[in-house]
Amino acid sequence: MILGDYNNLPILRFTSVGVYLGDDDGDVLLPQKLVKDDWEEGTVVSVFLYRDSEDRLIATTLHPRVTVDRFGYLKVNQVNNFGAFLDWGIEKDLMVPYREQRYKLVEGEEVLVYLYLDEFTDRLVATTKFKKFYSTETSDVVLNAPVDIIIDDETDLGIKVIVDDRFAGLIYHQDYNKRLLKGEITTGYVYNIREDGKLDVRLEPEGYGKIEPLSEELFALIQKRGGILHLHDKSSPEEIKRQVGMSKKNFKKALGNLYKQKWVEIEKDAVRSLKSIN
Numbered sequence: 001m002i003l004g005d006y007n008n009l010p011i012l013r014f015t016s017v018g019v020y021l022g023d024d025d026g027d028v029l030l031p032q033k034l035v036k037d038d039w040e041e042g043t044v045v046s047v048f049l050y051r052d053s054e055d056r057l058i059a060t061t062l063h064p065r066v067t068v069d070r071f072g073y074l075k076v077n078q079v080n081n082f083g084a085f086l087d088w089g090i091e092k093d094l095m096v097p098y099r100e101q102r103y104k105l106v107e108g109e110e111v112l113v114y115l116y117l118d119e120f121t122d123r124l125v126a127t128t129k130f131k132k133f134y135s136t137e138t139s140d141v142v143l144n145a146p147v148d149i150i151i152d153d154e155t156d157l158g159i160k161v162i163v164d165d166r167f168a169g170l171i172y173h174q175d176y177n178k179r180l181l182k183g184e185i186t187t188g189y190v191y192n193i194r195e196d197g198k199l200d201v202r203l204e205p206e207g208y209g210k211i212e213p214l215s216e217e218l219f220a221l222i223q224k225r226g227g228i229l230h231l232h233d234k235s236s237p238e239e240i241k242r243q244v245g246m247s248k249k250n251f252k253k254a255l256g257n258l259y260k261q262k263w264v265e266i267e268k269d270a271v272r273s274l275k276s277i278n
Contacts, residue, residue: 001025003049003057004068004117004124011043021045021059030059050124052092065089066115068124069133070165071150073183075110086113086126100127112152112162112183135166136197141190144206149188151180161188161201169199176203214250215257219273222264227273232266 001007001023009021009028018032019039030047039045047059048067065088066072074086077093084105085093096105096113105111105128114130117123127133149169152160158172159180171180171188180186192200221244222229231240233255237248244251255271258264264271 001028001049001057002068003051003122004115006046006048006067007059008044008046009059011039011041011045013041021047028057028059030061034061048090050090050092055123060090062090064094066094066113066126068115068117071112071114071130071162073110073112073150074126076105076107079105079107084111086111094124094126096126096128100125100129102128110183112150131168134168134197138167138193138197138199141167141193141199143191143193144189146187146205147190147201149186149201151182151184151186153182163188163190163199163201167197167199169201171201171203175201178203212254212257214246215254215261215263218244218246218251218254219258219263222271222273229271230269231271232269 001009009023012020012022012027016032018030019035020027021030022028028047028049030045045059045061047061048064049057049059050064052058065074072088074088074094076084077087078085083095083097084101084107085095088094094113094115096111098104111128112130113126113128114133115124115126116133118125147164149171150162150165152162154160155170158170158175161169161171163169169188169190186203188201188203189205190199190201191206194200229243231243231251233252235248240246240248240251246254255264255266258271259266263275264273
């Protein structure tokens with residue numbers, strides 16, 4: 001049985017306080033209020049395992065907002081002499097001991113934490129000091145493939161992100177043009193692996209939405225003309241030169257790039273914009 005994660009366990013027996021689930025590792029109680037009427041002995045139930053306030057192993061069918069060896073963005077419910085206690089979606093709050101806090105957490109704030117199993121106490125512990133849990137083994141990272149990213153703090157260079165719950169990453173300021181909120185989960189694309197194992201990430205795959213300077217010049221002109229340009233790839237060199245100041249060769253190159261990136265559509269006798277300049 002895996003503490004801090006989901007387990008598929010069969011029902012061993014029914015009692016007045018709930019059902020006991022188990023496998024070769026032993027058994028664990030699922031409280032009565034979470035038991036369904038149509039269950040019977042042998043029914044396999046998906047449960048999350050954690051320790052209750054008396055340090056007993058217990059099961060729940062509720063879904064926590066973070067599981068072991070993963071990151072979560074959670075709200076601080078309470079702070080006392082032992083540490084901060086976070087709402088993670090199940091009955092017992094998740095503790096962040098003071099020794100695991102980068103700064104003193106306060107009630108009501110939301111904080112990014114990593115959940116790990118302390119091998120000495122066999123307890124689940126949340127920490128905001130999660131740099132030590134980042135992996136630098138990047139041999140299986142595929143460039144320009146989609147990855148899950150969690151938005152972290154903003155820095156002078158850009159916004160720090162957590163990649164696939166394993167790696168430290170960064171989105172440089174010039175690589176995003178929308179507001180990114182701390183704790184937000186979205187998709188990114190790794191385009192560079194640094195020597196220290198950190199990853200450079202963009203929000204779009206390489207080449208998406210990128211146009212060469214000549215294409216950018218042509219697109220700006222199309223926008224200036226109200227989003228439509230009465231030219232096409234069969235127009236005469238003279239007409240192209242008169243309207244956009246380019247040779248036909250450069251015009252076709254720029255137009256082809258815009259079309260490939262789906263910035264424009266080419267009609268029978270015109271080019272029409274499909275998007276606006278940000």
